[in-house]
Amino acid sequence: MNELKKFKNQKITRVLVLLAAVIPIANTLLCLKQHLSYKNLVGLNILFGNFLVMPCLFIMSLVVLLQTEEQNDTLKNVLLSGIAKWKIIFIKICASVIIAFAFIVLIWCTGIIGGFLTEGTLYPVKGFIAMALSGIAVIFASSPILIAVVIFKKDFLLSLIISNCLLIANFLFTWQLTMLNGLNVYMPVCIAMRVTYPYQIVEYAPNLQHGIDALYFPELTGWTVLMFTMGLSVGMSLLIYEYQEV
Numbered sequence: 001m002n003e004l005k006k007f008k009n010q011k012i013t014r015v016l017v018l019l020a021a022v023i024p025i026a027n028t029l030l031c032l033k034q035h036l037s038y039k040n041l042v043g044l045n046i047l048f049g050n051f052l053v054m055p056c057l058f059i060m061s062l063v064v065l066l067q068t069e070e071q072n073d074t075l076k077n078v079l080l081s082g083i084a085k086w087k088i089i090f091i092k093i094c095a096s097v098i099i100a101f102a103f104i105v106l107i108w109c110t111g112i113i114g115g116f117l118t119e120g121t122l123y124p125v126k127g128f129i130a131m132a133l134s135g136i137a138v139i140f141a142s143s144p145i146l147i148a149v150v151i152f153k154k155d156f157l158l159s160l161i162i163s164n165c166l167l168i169a170n171f172l173f174t175w176q177l178t179m180l181n182g183l184n185v186y187m188p189v190c191i192a193m194r195v196t197y198p199y200q201i202v203e204y205a206p207n208l209q210h211g212i213d214a215l216y217f218p219e220l221t222g223w224t225v226l227m228f229t230m231g232l233s234v235g236m237s238l239l240i241y242e243y244q245e246v
Contacts, residue, residue, distance in 0.1 A: 021110055023049050028114030038115040039203040042127045046200055049107040050135045051174045051193070055142040058100035059149060059163045065092045066153040089241040093146065093234060097139060104135040126202040133199050137192035140226035142170065143233035144188070150237045150244075180214050188229045195222030 027044040031037070108131045115122045145166050152159040170189040176182040177193050194217035201208055 019053050021106075023053060024107055024110040024114050027111075028117060031114070031118045035119060037119045037203070038122050038127070039201070041111060041114055041118055042123075042130055042202050043200055045107055045111045046131060046134050047174070047178065050104065050131065050138050051189070052171050054100055054103050054107075054135060055138055055145075055167050055170065056164065057103050058096050058139055058142055059145050059167060060160070061099045062092055062096040062146065062149050063153075063156065063159050063163065065095065066149065066159075067156045086238040086242045089150065089238055090234070093237065100139055101132075101135065104131050107131065121203065123202040130196070130199045130202060134192070134196040137196050137223075137226055138189065140230040141188035141192040142167065143230045146233050146237045147240065150240050153241075153244075177215065180211065183214065188226060191217060191222045191225055195219050195226070 024041070024045055027041055027048065030044065031041045034040075108128050111127065111131075112122070112124050115124075115127070145163050148162050148166065149159055152162060170187070173182060173185060173187055173190055174193050176185075177190055182190065194215045197215045198212060201212070
């Protein structure tokens, strides 16, 4: 809870909350202009919310929490209290996951409001399942960037630059997948898009079948790879943090 309070007091928190409102609003206006339905709104919110902004929030929240620790020089005092060093970074990673998932829920809620304005049937439950599963998959897929954040935790600007460059690269690969390009690329973020794509279709239409077939990836294999990626990344982050100088 202390980690969440630290993040709450940062200016960047207000910016990200604003983004959570702006993304569904912008997507809703686009859907209204193009006479698109709620199912299209869900897809846009997942693409730009879950695959673009949310991983940035996930990583940046950890960067901010680590930087707060460096600025306040609180790590030595915490270690003197007898808390294991690996537990400190593990708690911060858990806090970042909670923050990211709260962002997903916020986008889903604001997306429902936009859904009342768009055409077609409203599917709030299917929409939430699609947002939640794709969000979890993206968190798993983005976890290798945690390693870079921990390595460069003493340099706030460098940590932000490296992590955001990697996140943008991830999104560009995802963007290519939406156009059925890069099907032979098996990066974690590409697997995240492919295993959750069927859930993103809240209202089936025959014209979507080609995309479903092209993006097909064995679900069990995909989730296994994503969970292994998350476990390995968190484990390496804990190990690196444990042996870093205070």
